[in-house]
Amino acid sequence: MTHELLNGLTSAEAEQVLRLGTRLMVPAGTELFRLGDPADRLFLTERGRIRLTMPMQVRGREEDIFVEEMAPGQTVGWSALIPPYRFTLTATASLHEAKVIALPREALHGYFAANPAAGYKIALNLAVVIGHRLQLSQTMWVREMQRTVEVRSA
């Protein structure tokens, strides 16, 4: 299993990072974390899929609206490394049980301090993950805005 967050690390470095974490089984439909929760752990998906959702008012009811689905190898919950360390989405295991590795922030910070070269690679990988999310979000936002402008100026 290759994790996007560990790209470029030697197998020994990757093993060291993975040993910092705890493997968790998340039953289907169970929340891994909820929007607003303190984010003190980062998750690497190993098996199954994690749905990321945000609340939206639909017909007067608050519903969790699908935002993104994370596949094995992808990183979930990078808010654990970004202040103010609060989750901005809700993460739930999809149709099947999911398996994730939970990496505590404190342990990661300690590892980065002790292994700056590996920490730098991980930080770059994290920038790729966050950058991709930003690009996706701004593209989708512009497309929605374009539709709104077309409707309003019609």
Added chain:
Amino acid sequence: MEMLLMGLCMAVFGVGVAAVAFGAATRSESSDSVVQPQLPLVKAAVPARFFSDHAAVTPTVPPVPPRQVPIEVLLLQIENHVRMEQAAAEVFIAFPSEARLHSKTTSPFVN
């Protein structure tokens, strides 16, 4: 003399009959002139129909309120829309161009 009186009576009778006939003709003509202009209006308002020339009243259909889709279906439509938009955004990120950024979606949620 008798012949003269008979001729006079016949003339008076003929004048009377002519007067009555003229009066009847004049009265019917005036009453028709009131009713007739309405007929073309009624006909014009009624659409042409097969096998029927009756100026029937058009049946009024009560307005049907738009049916709301169940919320589960609506949420699924939103999810599909997000997935489609995400796919379109991925294509734009891989090969950025204005055309790809503003490519029309086929998502039924907004069409």
